[in-house]
Amino acid sequence: MTALEGVKIAAGEEVPLFARVRNSMRIISLDPSSEERRLAYVVKIILYDLGKVKKEEILALQDYPRRGIYDVTFIEEKSFLRFLKVMEEKKNEDRLVGFKVLPHFDQEEVVLVVKTYSPVLPLKEITAVLSQYCKRLKFGGKIWNEHGLWTSKYKFSAWFLEKKMPPARVRMGKVNIDVFFSGMPVFCRKCRSYGHVADTCEACKFCGESEHEEKNCTSPKKCNFCFETGHLYAACPVRKQKMEVVKQDVETEEEVRKVDVMERIDDETVENMDASIDIVSPERVSEKGKIGKRIVVKKEEKKQESKE
Numbered sequence: 001m002t003a004l005e006g007v008k009i010a011a012g013e014e015v016p017l018f019a020r021v022r023n024s025m026r027i028i029s030l031d032p033s034s035e036e037r038r039l040a041y042v043v044k045i046i047l048y049d050l051g052k053v054k055k056e057e058i059l060a061l062q063d064y065p066r067r068g069i070y071d072v073t074f075i076e077e078k079s080f081l082r083f084l085k086v087m088e089e090k091k092n093e094d095r096l097v098g099f100k101v102l103p104h105f106d107q108e109e110v111v112l113v114v115k116t117y118s119p120v121l122p123l124k125e126i127t128a129v130l131s132q133y134c135k136r137l138k139f140g141g142k143i144w145n146e147h148g149l150w151t152s153k154y155k156f157s158a159w160f161l162e163k164k165m166p167p168a169r170v171r172m173g174k175v176n177i178d179v180f181f182s183g184m185p186v187f188c189r190k191c192r193s194y195g196h197v198a199d200t201c202e203a204c205k206f207c208g209e210s211e212h213e214e215k216n217c218t219s220p221k222k223c224n225f226c227f228e229t230g231h232l233y234a235a236c237p238v239r240k241q242k243m244e245v246v247k248q249d250v251e252t253e254e255e256v257r258k259v260d261v262m263e264r265i266d267d268e269t270v271e272n273m274d275a276s277i278d279i280v281s282p283e284r285v286s287e288k289g290k291i292g293k294r295i296v297v298k299k300e301e302k303k304q305e306s307k308e
Contacts, residue, residue, distance in 0.1 A: 020104040023059075023080040024073040025087070028100040032068030039063050042070045045095055051083045071104075110181050112156040112166070113143065118175040119152045125172060126154065128242045129225065130179075133166040134158045167192045171224045173233045 015026050027042055043061070047053045057079040062071040074080040080103075087101045114126055123139070131137050140155035158166075158181075166179050168187035190198040190205045202210045207219035220229040226238040233239065 015102070015104045019071070021071070021073050022105070023075075023077050024071055024104040025080070025083060026100075026102055026104060027070040027072065028102075029068035029070075030098050030100065032066060034098075038065055039070065046099065046101070047072065047083075050090055050093060050095060051086050053079070053083055106159075108159050110158045110160060111140070112158050113180045114154045114156065115178045115180075116152055116154070116175065117177070119150070121172065121175050121177070123154065124243060126177060127156075128239060129170055129172065129177070130156065130158065130166055131242065132225075133161055133164045135161050165194065168194075171233070173224075 027046060029038070029042075032038075042063075047058070057074055057076070059073045059075045061073075063069070074083070084103055090096065091101075112130070114130070116126065127137060127139065136159040138157040140157055143151050143153040143155055145151050165184070168179055168184065169189045169192070170177050170179065185194045186197055187194050188196050188198050188201045190201045191203040204210070204212060204214050204217050204219075206214060206217045206221060209217075209219075221232065222229055223231055223236045224233045225236040228238075231237070
C-alpha cells in the first residue's frame with residue numbers, strides 16, 4: 001500500500017467542504033466526554049507515540065473538545081503523507097480504539113475547474129463529457145467573482161478512471177470548454193494529447209496522422225464525444241445514451257441552489273474558512289462577527305454541514 005492510498009474514508013465521514021485544509025488529518029473521538037480521549041491523549045499517544053510526529057512538523061492543531069474533533073495540519077506534505085501511511089498500517093492498534101482518523105481530502109480526489117465559452121451551454125452536456133473519464137464525478141457549484149457575478153466556470157470533484165484524464169480542451173459542437181486541475185501535464189490543443197504543446201505538434205488535427213498537412217486531409221471527421229467517424233457531436237448516439245443516465249450519476253443544476261448565509265457560525269467554520277479550498281465565492285465578514293457568503297451548495301450537503 002502506498003502513502004497516497006491512505007486511510008479510506010467511509011461514506012458519511014467526509015470532512016465538510018468549508019472545513020477542509022490541505023495536508024490535514026481529522027481525529028475524531030467517539031466518546032468526547034471521556035477524559036482519556038481528549039487533547040492530551042491525541043497529542044501524546046496518537047501523534048507523538050503512534051504517529052512518530054515531531055512537534056516542529058505541526059503547523060496547527062485545532063480542537064473542538066465538546067464534539068471530540070481534532071484537526072491537525074502539517075507544515076509539509078511529506079510529514080502528512082507519512083502520518084497518513086502510519087495510521088493505515090496501525091489502524092487496528094488498541095490505542096486507536098474509540099477513534100476515527102481520516103484525511104481532510106480523499107487522496108484520489110481531484111478538483112476540476114471547467115470554463116465554458118458559452119454560458120448557455122447546459123450543465124448536463126459538460127457532465128456527460130467529463131464522466132467519460134471519471135469513475136465518480138461530483139458537481140461542486142458555480143464559481144463567482146468578487147462582485148457576485150458568475151464567471152462562466154464550474155467546479156467539480158472528480159475521481160479519474162485509471163490512466164485516463166479529461167482533455168484540457170473539449171470541442172462540444174460549436175462550443176469549447178477548458179478543463180483545469182492541479183498537477184495537469186502540458187496539453188496539445190491540436191491533437192488533444194498530453195505531453196507536448198501545439199507549436200511542436202506535427203499531427204493532423206482531423207485524423208491524428210503526421211504524413212500530410214491538415215488542408216490535404218481526406219479522412220472523415222471524427223465525433224468529439226466518442227471519437228468515431230460517421231457522425232459529429234450533435235448526432236452522436238453514445239452522447240445521447242450518456243445524457244439519459246447522467247442525472248443518476250452527477251448532481252445537476254436543478255439540485256443546486258444559491259443561498260445567502262447571514263448568520264453566526266461556529267468556531268470551526270470561521271477558523272477554517274480562509275484555509276479552505278472552496279473557491280465558489282468570496283466571503284464577507286462584518287464587524288459583528290457574522291459571515292455573509294454567496295455560495296452554491298446541494299441541499300443534502302447543506303443539511304450535513306448543519307449537523308456537523
